[in-house]
Each structure stands twice: as C-alpha cells, then as structure tokens.
Amino acid sequence: MQITCPVCGNNKRFLVPLWVRVTFKFNEDGTISILHVRQLESLEDKITDQGKTSFAVTCKECGGEAEINLNEYESIEQEKRQRAVLEES
C-alpha cells in the first residue's frame, strides 16, 4: 500500500479521523478525567474505503487530501504492459 500527498509529496505521515468510546469520570473539583479509550472502527477498513465515504485521509505536513494506492505493484505492472503494447505497435 502506498499513501501520498499530491500537494507536497509526503508519503510517510497522515492523519485519519477515528471514532472512539471514552470512559470518563467527573472529579470532585469540577474537572473530568479520561479513564479508558477504545477504538470503534477498523482503520484498515477506513483506509481501504477511502473515496467511498465522506471522511478523508489528510497529509500531516500540509493538510492536503491524500491519495491511496492499495496495490502499488499493480500500477507498475500496468505501466509495463502499456509500454510493451506501445513498443509492439
């Protein structure tokens, strides 16, 4: 899998929104403390569903919307096939 930012070229670090269940308590001094956080979604599923839902994987560096290539080798193979066809003709 390859994730890239078309704006700045970053291909390492990205931000993804995630729903979590939070257990918290009210303290006597009026503040709240978080006791536990549990992930409610599979990030892998969210990333592979990119484009089908309204959420976006964004670049951590510039905030641009990231592009996800689930099978980078497939596109390399496709390029090779296209080149071979062009060379033959």
Place this chain on the structure above:
Amino acid sequence: MNLLCLRCGNATYFETEVETVVEVTVIEGGIKIENALYPDLDYTAETLGDNLNDLLEYTDRQAESDMLFDADTDTYYSRYFKCARCGHNKVAPPLKPKRPELPLADELAQHHEEYSHLRKERQHYADNLSGLREQ
C-alpha cells in the same frame, strides 16, 4: 456539570462516543497507528478532550425537546451518554430549575413573606460582628 444514571444513581462514571484524529505512518507496505504528535502538542489527546468537553457543554444547554423521555421516571435523558457502572443508557443531565407558569406579579406576591424574612436575615448578618469583620 454532572450527569445522573436513572437506574443506579451513579453521578461519576460515564461513557460516550467521540471522534478524534490519529496518525498513520506508512512502513514497508503496512501502516502504524499512533497519536498525532507535533513538537508541542498531542493533537489526538487534544481533539479527544475538546470533543468530549463540547459534547458535555452541548448536553448542558440542550433543550428537553432534543432529548429522549423516560416515562417510568418522568425524566428527559441524553442520547449520547451511557452509565459506565451499570451499562444503562438512560443518563440524565442535571435538573434545571423551572419557574412556575404564572404572571410575575403573582409570583412576587406569592413569595412576599419569604422575601421579607430573607431581608431581615440579611440585616441580621449585616449588623452581626462577623459580618462587619468581613466588610
């Protein structure tokens, strides 16, 4: 503000669902999930705390018409919280004082005696030595 579980009376421990943001790092074809850290900020923790606070503040200001009604206890409850002690999903925000539906003049007349008593009490504190010391 506090919340109250309509089943077990818990007013301390609750759970809810909020959205936060995590960092995904691409490593050798896979991904690693971590808190989104900036030099002076844990963006994941910050977003989580802010969204939880926003939800609590929203619940505090929420009108009864936006809440659900529990006929057994004659109470409106929030749809966003769950009791973390007994798991009950009927959790009510604190009761807001309500004024009776009568004209203000009638309301003032109804409480005239109580107010006179309050004035006398206040005068007593004003004349009292401890009250004078505070001033």
